[in-house]
Amino acid sequence: MVTGFLAAAEETRAPVILAFNRHVTPDIPIELGLPLAVQAAQQARVPVATFLDHGHSFEEVAQAIRLGASSVMFDGSALPYEENVRQTREIVRMAHAMGVAVEAELGSIAGSAVEIGDAQPAPEAYFTDPALAAEFVKRTDVDVLAISFGNVHGPYRGEPRLDLERVRTIRALVEIPLAMHGGSGLADTLYPSIIASGISKLGYYTAMGMGAVATLRRQLIEAEPAALAYHHVISAMVQYFRDEARRVFALTGCVAKATP
Template sequence: MSLVNMKEMLEHAREGRYAVGHFNVFNIEMLRGAVKAGEKYNSPIILAFAEVFEKLVSIEEFAPAMIAAAETADIPVAVHLDHSKSFEYIKRAVDAGFTSVMIDASDQTFEENVRRTKEVVRFCAPKNVTVEAELGHVAGLEGYEDGYEESADDYTDVREAVQFIRETGADALAVAIGTVHGVYRREPKLNLERLKELRREVPVPLVMHGGSGLSDGDFENAVQNGIAKINIFTDLNIAAKKCLKENCMEEESQYLGYLDLCAKVAEAVCTEVEKKIILFGSAGKR
């Protein structure tokens, strides 16, 4: 139990047709809420940190808290670097004790994506650090602009995915099947046929980014058709903000100390993580 990398937990999820939740955290409230939910439901979880969080706290400052939480948990917990674009930042994460990293060169050519991913795998494999890569285009906020149209080119190509894993040796692959990072402004349409093909042909666990905001049915379909890891961040933010708003607007909030307010936020995050654990089918899979 406790601190692990992602390899074994995701292989078990792939075989068992459930998904492990990846939860981005940047403060103690989010960290505590995620771990508490995992322990309550005996579920493996992935705690993740992204470079964008550096505006609040550096990876070297926050890593000890993440690692301590993982080491003292009675469930398997991976500490993962999400969406890194640079080898230098990945090295910082590994040096800080992270057990898993993601190199995201999906905006580069196929050849450059392969080159950068191979470089990271060569560095991480001897250190028993797992590597996730991405192939295809999962839109960010640019996907909400007027005139944006989803293209077949955005989806992960099956033959390219097979070649990519063969050449890089990556442990997991984030795929584009119609999800979008952030808050959805129109109903997403998942390409489940493409996902089925990827599950059948690609020999490593598949990852879905842009999961926040999908319907329960979308999540269930994605998991049943091959997704073994699902990234969640926006839904945690929404839960935390809603908790803050509700508790700060009530008349009696003037008597609520900041410590108590933080504790309420941790509970709100915990509740949201619990929902995802149940939905992804990872409860009891410790």
């Protein structure tokens, strides 16, 4: 994935964020996976950020910073509001001292990128409250805010109902970039309006991860099994992620956004 994304980013002059999520890839130790992404980011000819996705404790975030991540997420969305504020603020203070940006989450984004099961969006009661979002950002000094407005981790079931009016309201109340988790698998035509409503950072994995498997299956069926070994799978996947990343960069307006 790293190789394919970076090739696509350099070819299209698109800046990109490489995220490491220990829950999605538990077989890859963070001590290996994250430094690999950091190394790739440093060598890239376009701006590449590295990101710890869904850190759940001070210790996890501190470890990612020590391993070189340029940005981290502290997900305190399951905590009571005041506790989310307290822990996020503590982590922001530590991360900023290290020159690292922090994303926090307010409101609950349902579903899982790990289990490809029945993900229903969070009920509206768990959507991000705009006034609370403004207060949260002010009190925590966080750099990016992940919000809940009908987006869901994992595949969307049925017609997604995104509350873009809520995104616009939050956008008007907070000055920092807003992040959308669960950004893959939507109709191509939706992306311009999602971005126009105020989303700056889009998490794009599940649909791409499932597309990789579909592509691999198709290629394996067509190929003569005796002529294939593991390294052919790697080549096929680098090519897939390269092509798919180019398509997503075009779809989301990232092409040529890298400053020389």
